[in-house]
Amino acid sequence: MQEWFIPEKEQQAVMNTRTSGISGGGVNLTCRHCDSMIDILDFPDLQPNSMAPDQFVICPYCQSGFTLDTGVLQTLHRTGSVEGNYFNIPLTPGGRQIDDFNGVNVGETRPVPMHKIHEGCEYTSLFITGASRKGVNEENWLPFEIADSQNQARLGDNLLITVVRTGPTNLAINSTLREGRDGQGPLSFGDEIDVSYRATVSHREVTNPTWVDLLVDAQHAIQEDNLLAAIPLLRSAVDNCLIRQMIIYYRWEGHDLDSAIDEANDLENGHLNRYTIAKHGLEEVSNTRLTSGPYAQLWDDFDDVVQQRDSIIHCETDPYLEEPEEADVIRLFNTTVAVLVAAYDLFEFSGAVETHNG
Ligand SMILES: [Zn+2]
Numbered sequence: 192m193q194e195w196f197i198p199e200k201e202q203q204a205v206m207n208t209r210t211s212g213i214s215g216g217g218v219n220l221t222c223r224h225c226d227s228m229i230d231i232l233d234f235p236d237l238q239p240n241s242m243a244p245d246q247f248v249i250c251p252y253c254q255s256g257f258t259l260d261t262g263v264l265q266t267l268h269r270t271g272s273v274e275g276n277y278f279n280i281p282l283t284p285g286g287r288q289i290d291d292f293n294g295v296n297v298g299e300t301r302p303v304p305m306h307k308i309h310e311g312c313e314y315t316s317l318f319i320t321g322a323s324r325k326g327v328n329e330e331n332w333l334p335f336e337i338a339d340s341q342n343q344a345r346l347g348d349n350l351l352i353t354v355v356r357t358g359p360t361n362l363a364i365n366s367t368l369r370e371g372r373d374g375q376g377p378l379s380f381g382d383e384i385d386v387s388y389r390a391t392v393s394h395r396e397v398t399n400p401t402w403v404d405l406l407v408d409a410q411h412a413i414q415e416d417n418l419l420a421a422i423p424l425l426r427s428a429v430d431n432c433l434i435r436q437m438i439i440y441y442r443w444e445g446h447d448l449d450s451a452i453d454e455a456n457d458l459e460n461g462h463l464n465r466y467t468i469a470k471h472g473l474e475e476v477s478n479t480r481l482t483s484g485p486y487a488q489l490w491d492d493f494d495d496v497v498q499q500r501d502s503i504i505h506c507e508t509d510p511y512l513e514e515p516e517e518a519d520v521i522r523l524f525n526t527t528v529a530v531l532v533a534a535y536d537l538f539e540f541s542g543a544v545e546t547h548n549g
């Protein structure tokens with residue numbers, strides 16, 4: 192199970208930026224200028240229903256502006272190295288992960304609300320993270336392992352626990368004993384089990400930048416075991432995000448939106464794609480390339496996404512397409528997000544954008 196979390200020390204930093212001194216935890220939007228993660232308690236003040244990819248969000252802590260794209264990328268960039276485990280992270284701007292737990296009796300289903308979900312938010316993905324018999328010391332816990340999907344787990348030899356999303360803020364916890372088990376096992380009907388789970392929460396009213404939508408769809412495809420479907424989305428996400436970073440860079444430099452798009456188009460006579468940005472775009476702004484600079488190996492790794500995408504898209508004479516392994520597609524997902532974070536690192540959006548929303 193991949194984990195995305197905000198280190199405690201950074202939670203503290205977020206807390207300090209709030210005048211009230213109360214923090215609800217950061218969402219995945221970080222101000223490029225003051226490096227503060229936006230606190231969930233401040234998020235409604237930013238009017239999520241007006242958050243669109245080409246608008247600047249005004250940081251509540253330093254009043255400078257940043258776009259949703261840079262807000263999400265800054266969050267990913269500040270968590271450490273460029274390469275990382277990005278699968279299952281919250282990508283929708285304003286999203287976050289929450290951990291919750293509840294009990295269920297063996298042999299029963301328990302409908303429960305997901306706690307800590309703020310108004311206007313819903314959770315989209317659900318992962319089981321642990322289970323144990325209530326009141327039993329940790330040294331006597333039964334073995335816990337994830338079963339066929341991330342919302343199913345086995346406890347000991349005979350119990351299958353499933354957490355099921357039943358609505359935007361609700362779930363059901365099921366706990367079922369295996370048919371034909373040996374009656375002498377440690378678990379029987381009615382025993383209470385503590386179950387913990389993690390949910391990815393997003394805000395309903397925020398409009399995702401295209402590359403975020405593509406990555407979210409790729410994540411869902413992988414979670415649903417639609418592995419072939421995920422790969423073309425990954426390549427498209429990189430094209431879109433690199434071009435958006437270039438346009439945002441020009442806006443950072445003072446261009447309005449139309450003029451920034453013109454500048455990007457001028458890079459290679461309007462042939463805008465990931466190569467244009469990875470080579471000429473980045474060379475112009477940072478004297479380095481994504482294709483040959485410090486991230487050359489990562490760019491080479493991304494070629495695996497490109498090759499596999501091409502073989503899926505151009506399958507005209509293939510009698511069948513071989514289904515990739517899930518672990519390989521998750522690796523391609525991680526490489527894809529790492530390429531976007533690497534480009535963000537090279538762009539070095541400097542200074543602060545005041546408030547122009549051109
Ligand atoms: Zn700020």
